Amino acid sequence: MKCLRIYATPDGESHFAEIHLPTTKVAVHPDVVPFDVTASYPASRVRITHIPAGMREVSWHTVPEPVLTVRLDGPVDYETSEGERRHVTAGSFVLVEDTHGKGHLSRHSPQAQTVIWISLPEGPQLPS
Structure with missing residues (x-):
């Protein structure tokens, strides 16, 4: 599963990367085609932002x-x-990891928006 990532290098510059969140097929419900599911990632809090x-x-x-x-x-x-x-369109998710440096800029549409923020203190721990 693809995900946009915003991260900072040691010099403080922010960058984009496309990352791949590995999935496995999981039979979530009987009699239904298995779903593609990522690993579970430890989260410290979930916030819904308007x-x-x-x-x-x-x-x-x-x-x-x-x-x-x-x-x-x-x-x-x-x-x-x-x-x-x-x-980035509605329905997308972005891993934002620029915790230091210059940061990033966000430009929003004129309409109201709702965003779920899931804090991942350890990040998603992707395979290298």
Whole structure:
């Protein structure tokens, strides 16, 4: 399963990467085709955030700990410190791990949005 990642290098610059969250087939319900399911990741808290209509841009910022964001509605454009931009649509999730450095910029649509933030203090611990 693909996931956009925002991370910082030791020099404080933020970057994007496409990462792959490994999945396995799991029979979740009897008589139903198995689902693709990722590993379980330890989470310290879950927050549901309502971003009000008209909030266009959030200035440069970092996150206090790795966060998996799940966009329920509304798009956002992210920008890294080196000027690269990515458009993220509703239904997408982004692993935000730039806990130090210059951070990233968020540009929101004019409509209100709802985002689930899942704090992953240890990150997703992906295979190398």
